[in-house]
Amino acid sequence: MSTAPVLDKPAAAPAARRKVSLPVLLLIVSGLLCLVSAVRLITDADGLTSVSQMSTALQLAVPIGLAGLGGLWAERAGVVNIGLEGMLILGTWFGAWAGYQWGPWVGVIAALVGGALGGLVHALATVTFNVNHIVSGVAINILALGATRYLSVLMYDGMDGATSRQSPAVPSLGEFTVPGLADALADLNKQGYFLISDIAGLLGGVMTGVSWLTLIAVALIPLSWWILWRTAFGLRLRSCGENPVAAESLGVNVIKYKYLAVIISGALAGLGGAFLSMVSSNYYLEGQTGGRGYIGLAAMIFGNWMPGGLALGASLFGYSDTLKVRGGTENTHALLLLIAILALLAVAWLIWKKKYVGGAVTLAVSVLLFFWYASTDSVPSQVATAMPYVLTLLVLALSAQRLRMPKADGQPYRKGQGK
Structure with missing residues (x-):
């Protein structure tokens, strides 16, 4: 009889999450397009x-996406x-101010600089002084609102128009139509x-009255996808968000890459602000961002920290925003039926996955939506x-289980801490 010790079987590795292929x-x-067409x-x-x-x-969708x-x-x-x-707010103010003084494209550059300054302050607080990232971000939002309010009084009070x-x-900035x-x-x-008319509407919408800033x-x-996933610079930058200690051990200047990333982040948000004050409208107005910075953050999370998913999320939120601009009540009533049908499909999916509690709750929501649609005009x-805003909360709640953020996201880091 063997006296060799009995070894425990190694624990099974967790199953890798399957990626959705392009054909799927x-x-x-x-x-989804067929369903929307049928509801229409x-x-x-x-x-x-x-x-x-x-x-x-x-x-x-453009400012949300930026x-x-x-x-x-x-x-x-x-x-x-x-x-x-806050960086969006800085972009709206600096873009409109410089655009009025020296022309629209100078305004775009000024918006980039204004947003980048906000990013620089955030990087200084979080990367150099290890301030909590949430606290620093909220402080920048408050600071940007106060600073632009003061600057508006200083620059615009008493000015014609x-x-x-x-x-x-x-x-x-100008626009074009194909x-x-x-x-x-x-x-x-x-x-x-x-379906054919719906696809024509979708394609026609991206070929009619398009701003040059939209193309940018x-x-x-x-x-961004190519830089972050196909260049050495992007690989080093992403390594700082996954494992900065390992990145530093391989010679990556983690502090520098974090600074660059946050400054670029602010500049992109500032560009979104320029779009609001120079394309969506032709002036700066206090409060015109309307929480789009937070919705943009939700779109990024919905997209699982990937540019393509982010674009889909921004499009979804941008479309929902049109309901209060064009035929809001009629289209929203039709969307009740669409959401009810989608909820019913989700019930079938949850039951197939043997998630019976979630399926029962979703079924109840679907029934309520069908009743709401049928009993009202x-x-x-x-x-x-x-x-x-409701859609933002729903999307985050439904997509939370499939998300995978960078492993070191939000974690404090000091140079040489791995030694």
Whole structure:
């Protein structure tokens, strides 16, 4: 009889989370478009996928996406940036002020610098002095609001066409419409065909009245992905957010990369502010950010700290924001049916996954939404106004279990702490 010690079996490694492949993602998007088209035909809410609706959604999604992209750069280097709202505010003020003085493109540069200054303050507090990242971000939001209020009184009070809370009109950056194709897509959208007209509305929206700053913002999404995931600079920056001690042991200047990431983060948020004060409107107005910095942070989390997911999240929030701008009550009432159907599909998914409690709760929500839709012809305008914020909470709650943030995100770091 053997006397060799009995060895315990090694614990099974946790199963790796499966990534959604491109064909599966395209299939999901196609199915969602078909469902939206069906709801549009049932409810006669043609505004759901009209060219004007999609164009407005793109315009509203850009500042959210730029703020979220700024958060992505900072958090990939391990710095939580709650101060995105304040950096947006700085971008709106500096963009409008410099744009009025010296022209719109100078205003864009000034907005980048203003947001970058906010990022520099955040980096100084969190990276150099190890201030809690949340505390520093909240302080920057308060500081930016107070500073721009003071500067507005100092610069604009008594100026023609301005008040202590609003700048004079800023020259336009200009916009373009794809000739011929945009009109053809708009005509096809008006026909009301199943799916075809909805796709025409989606494509027409990104070809009609597009600002040059919108093109820059859209190009920054793949550019950020390429820099962060396909260059040595990006690899070093991301290593600072995953394991800064190991990165330092390999010769990476962690402090430098954290500073660069947070300053770039602020500049991107500042660019989003310039969009608000120079494209969405042609003036700075106190409070015009409307919490978009926080929504951008939610879009980044929804996108699992990836540029592509961030773009989808920003588009979702931007579309929900259009409900209070264009036909809010009618379209919101139609969306009740869409959300109820999606909840019903979620019930089937949860039951298949044997999550019966979650399935029962989701079924109850679906039934309530169906009842709300069937028993009313419209919804209060306040529902459309609150939809972006409600959607933010729902998306974060539903996506929380699949998220994977950088491992060292928000953790304090001092040079040489691994020695």
